[in-house]
Amino acid sequence: MRSVSGIILALIAATPVAAQTTATAPPTASGPAQPSPEFRQRLEEIVPLLNGGGEYSATFAPAFVAAVPKAAFDGFNTQFATTGGKALRIKSVMPVTPWSANIVIAYERGDATAQIIVDPQGTHQVTGLRITGMSAREASLSEIDAQLAKLPGRTGFALARLDTTGPRLLTARGSDATFAIGSEFKLVILAELIRQIESGARHWTDTISLDGRPLPGGAYTAAALGTAISLYDVAEKMISVSDNSATDILLRTLGRDKVEAMLKVVGIRDPKGMQPFLGPLEVFKLKGSPLGARWGALDIKARRALLDGEIAAMPNDAIDKKLFVDGKPVLIETLEWYASPADMIRVMDWLRRHTETGPAARARALLAKNPGAGADASARWAYLGYKGGSEPGVIAMTFLGQAKDGNWYAMSASWNDPTAAVDDLRFSSLMSRAVELAAPQ
Known part of the structure; x- marks a missing residue:
């Protein structure tokens, strides 16, 4: 038996991409965090990847790719697309540090919440992506x-x-x-x-x-x-x-x-x-x-x-x-x-x-x-x-x-x-x- 321990948390924890976080976010700086330009660039690559495009190994760090092969990532995307339709855009970004944020991804039939971490060093690849929930759009x-x-x-x-x-x-x-x-x-x-x-x-x-x-x-x-x-x-x-x-x-x-x-x-x-x-x-x-x-x-x-x-x-x-x-x-x-x-x-x-x-x-x-x-x-x-x-x-x-x-x-x-x-x-x-x-x- 499985257990639903969150709206999506436990359900998708069985899907590697949702559970995977291969790096820890840097400490929060004093004052409101502002996303770095490199972070924003990586963020723009997420929606195409969720829709089956993009360059997986270019966006994600090697450790992430090793833990979450593209086939597993694509399987996760298929599951979300069945419920939410096509990923449309990043609806909102709530920075935690210049290199990490809580985000909302707008799909055709719902909004998904996620956490993303980008490596502040080197080529600034994504080291962590965790989809934590999806909410439908019914009005009542x-x-x-x-x-x-x-x-x-x-x-x-x-x-x-x-x-x-x-x-x-x-x-x-x-x-x-x-x-x-x-x-x-x-x-x-x-x-x-x-x-x-x-x-x-x-x-x-x-x-x-x-x-x-x-x-x-x-x-x-x-x-x-x-x-x-x-x-x-x-x-x-x-x-x-x-x-x-x-x-x-x-x-x-x-x-x-x-x-x-x-x-x-x-x-x-x-x-x-x-x-x-x-x-x-x-x-x-x-x-x-x-x-x-x-x-x-x-x-x-x-x-x-x-x-x-x-x-x-x-x-x-x-x-x-x-x-x-x-x-x-x-x-x-x-x-x-x-x-x-x-x-x-x-x-x-x-x-x-x-x-x-x-x-x-x-x-x-x-x-x-x-x-x-x-x-x-x-x-x-x-x-x-x-x-x-x-x-x-x-x-x-x-x-x-x-x-x-x-x-x-x-x-x-x-x-x-x-x-x-x-x-x-x-x-x-x-x-x-x-x-x-x-x-x-």
Whole structure:
């Protein structure tokens, strides 16, 4: 399973060009930065390259080209062109130093935000280019929802104001329908951690000692036996970059039974959609073996027995190495974590109410570290928290925002298609625009 940890950030992190930054920007000079003439020249070369022209090896430094071959760059451009159309121009430049800037690239059907770094030495080639988001151009939330409704498969969308009496839906279509939600399930684990911290049973500085049990891919997969990590660090990785190894560690530490008990507490109306509460490695084992085909027909008791028996005993190397490689959905209607957009809004509301004061308040920083939207969208809010998730055939995105007038809102959308991979970038660009439009003016 993949996870959407930003409007485009995590989705495109799998595409080398978006993740690649082969040099560090020089320190910011005192006073407003002004782009150097050489920087401006390189900037003019970017749009032609995004449209398949230009001289790739002349614009980009050798280290960048080695890390991001032109074929990979072209593949990225094809993905963006499918959603945004042709790149038209550099719409705006916000210099950080004379040799680096945050930029907005206008496409035919949207605006992409990016960061660019140029080498101040030698021939002044581009050493870093990171596309961090794309926002669609729809003019209203109703237009956004109309576009979501046209996507193949099923979609649901909801926006609510979070009042003292609970969420009050402002916009809703399919808001109570159940969807596979990918890594959004990690918000429930965070909620149980918050509950334990509120009660004084645990503290952010408490440490977990790795016990050597197998983990899914992530920051801690290859960590040495006995490595000590703080609860805060594990939770931060689980939420901000949706680290699967951190998720399994935290789920084991808090207890599956306690996390399951939180489902109704945080507002999941039909907890059966997440019972037993699966960890990422268990899902990989199930989907990557013949055992997954049995899951949907089993009752909860039999599912627990399967997890404690055959799944627990299965080594990681027994997981099909080709799982998800072809981009096709795998059992998303029977083997996933399930919730509705309205459920996820209630989850965010619970998190908001239980992080207002006290030690649990640090959790808001976790949710906001990767706000899930570009700088322009985020700037419209006093606070913006986010969690999303995706795998082939699944994408879901949920936001928690405090408007500049002090009022709170939550917005959630899901898209499932059991027959084909969903267009992550198209969905993300629509939701990025929705974040902008939902902000009270």
